[in-house]
Amino acid sequence: MSTPKKPTEAKAKPGEGVSRRGFIRDVGLGTGAVGVALSPTAALCAPPALAGPGPVPVTLTVNGKQHKLELEPRVTLLDALRNYLDYTGAKRVCDRGTCGACTVLLDGKAVYACNILAIEAQGKNIQTVEGLALSPEPDPLIRAFVNNDGLQCGFCTPGFVMAAKAFLAENPNPTLDQIKRAFGGNLCRCGSYNGIRRAILEAAKSAQGGGKNA
Amino acid sequence: MQAFAYASPTSIQEAVALLSDRWGVADVLAGGTDLLSLLKDYIHTPQRVVNIKNIKELGGIRKTAAGLRIGATVTLAELLASSEVRAEYPSLIQAAQGVKSPQIRNMGTVGGDLCQRPRCWYFRQGFGLLAMKDGRSLVREGDNRYHAIFGNQGPACFVSASSFGPPLVALNARVKLVGPKGERELPVEKFFVIPQSESEREIALRPDEILTEILVPPATNVRNATYEVRQRETLDWPLVTASVALTMKGTAVASARIVLGHVAPIPWRATEAEKLLAGKGLTAAVIQKVAEAATTGATPLSKNAYKVQLVRVAVRRALEAARPKA
Structure with a gap:
């Protein structure tokens, strides 16, 4: 490698x-x-x-x-x-x-x-x-994308996951509306946006142990 | 992408020395969000690429007595995070927010926004800035739905792609340009030019100059706003924008600057609308008339007359956004 x-x-x-x-x-x-x-x-x-x-x-x-x-x-x-x-x-x-x-x-x-x-x-x-898979515990984002069908063909997924990683670092407790507006730089041709948004929201909550928007 | 030599100087003088007095020899690299695409498509094929991001003097936002000084390599994200910009220049904030991709906002720079090349699809496909073939305009005879409705009587029919051009012209900002013979300042309004031949560019920057900073006058008594009409919420250039800067006298507008974007090869001043608004209050009836006046002199091409209506909408909404809250 x-x-x-x-x-x-x-x-x-x-x-x-x-x-x-x-x-x-x-x-x-x-x-x-x-x-x-x-x-x-x-x-x-x-x-x-x-x-x-x-x-x-x-x-x-x-x-x-x-x-x-x-x-x-x-x-x-x-x-x-x-x-x-x-x-x-x-x-x-x-x-x-x-x-x-x-x-x-x-x-x-x-x-x-x-x-x-x-x-x-x-x-x-x-x-x-690749860096998100280095620790024995997978990053909460990975689990959340799986749990919420945050993908169909999966080709856009690494980009969305990394964009989400940066977004959550700055906005640890986002609303769904904030998430909707924050990913204008990523496209999903399968149109899995709803799953992607739910995944990011879940990842935020799991990192927080339950957020204010629950 | 054609191979090139690369340099990353740490001073403006070093950077300028690496440029050339001819276009096409060297390109300046800041955020790279436009340049790398131009290189990949062989629209630009420079021998040298000069990265200016490691020149410290080109960064930072500073408030001075003469207004705000914005370094050319300030990113859109830095601009959005600036309390000085937020406090006085909502029109710049709104223009930056219009760039919907966080990735672009993290990389793209204010200077780069002013220097980006037009998005005209004939230009981007290699037909040249004026897109002429055998003495005929590909734009006039072809698909011109995103092209100019003003300033298109000469050979140039593309629209300026800059997000900050309209608000900076409205705010009467200046740019500082540094070349081998020293520095000069230009109003942003004079920085944008309509090229008359294929050898000219759409900006007044010379090939051996670097745009180093943007100087925005104080706007404590200037209500300002930008409104973009866009096709979609995600990353794309707007269809039509309007930026207004209104110098107030009480609740009335003493003088106005109204500048349209994406309708001409340059940010386009709607002078008839400006004259009409001077001395008046921002009532719904006045706003309606001013928005109509902003379309004066429009000469749409075969497929872009819809932009005339978008001008009315953009001007009206920009004025409503700039209106003092009751």
Whole structure:
């Protein structure tokens, strides 16, 4: 799981769900990019502070564990987690910061992993859904999602769970109405929103030992 | 995404030195909520990406005698948590609340909101900012349901995507821009421009400049509010917004600034409506007339005349929200 993989040019491209057309386009442009990197103008105006465009050392702290990687600066945190570290909990769905399936916590705040470069996430505490299963007692959120049918196909679930984790840390005793308004950053194509809301409410109550909204 | 070199400078000067006097060579990265999508879609293919989030001077909200100073990298979540903003600038709070995704609010910055590229689907699909093909406008002849109803007589038909543009123009705010030759200040109203050719941008920022801060004048006697008409409660851009800033004299409006969003390539000042409101009280009849006046000069395209009615609704509701409570 934590073995860093040697990145290849092909691996550095978004690895998942590559269509044949997309692959040809990426490889074509990749060759162009190498040309840019070697061009004399780029070399002239490149101060020493610049990293890349080739692979550079990147250290990520995921669920408390440090991982040393070699990544191109263009690799997103999501692709680094999924393709280089095998943390496949965060899902790659829209890849445009809209659907929320890639939600992870960065220093405790919910963010879209697809909208952050891995290189910018260095020095930050990255929490993925895998981190919730580390202790022998599963996180109350996991149990609550199971108890309340908070999912159908389950693809959006890791994102919802992590968004809920951040939400409950700031709002330990929410009302159902607050929950309804707080998850505008996550989509569920199956439409399991009612179950998801009930699950988050139950998780809040179980963490509180029964909340005021019971 | 095309490969690029990356830098994370800690001073504004270092960051500016990494930019270029030509567009397309280097991009500034703050929250990344727009830039990364532009990179993934090959709309932007820079050689360098300059992360400005580690420049301390660009953060923080500070109250000064001249008003509020908002650092460019202040996130929407930080803005929402600011007691200074909450106390005096409900229109900014309402605009930030309109961004319904907590994830975007945690990452997206106020400066980035002003610099985000338009959402025009022709632009986002690679047809260029003006979306012209063989001398004809793809927007005019195509699906323009979310495009401009004002300021669309030239080649630009997209709408400004900025959430803070309208309230900041209404509040008469300024932006500070820093480049290799020093710094300059512009009213936010002048920051947004309607491009006349494909080589121009929709903002006055030069390619070697960084937007460093936003300066909002004091608003102790200025009733202000933003109202967004939107299609859904979750994450999306609004259809039409209205921001109002009313300088009061007793219960009457001494002078008004009424600015519409998502109806033009820039935040659009409804000057006829502003004139009509000056010197009047905010009665239901006056609000009705002002809302009607805000539509003056609208030139809808083939599929977006519905926005004219949304302008009336947005202006009326923004004025109602700004009206002093009896």
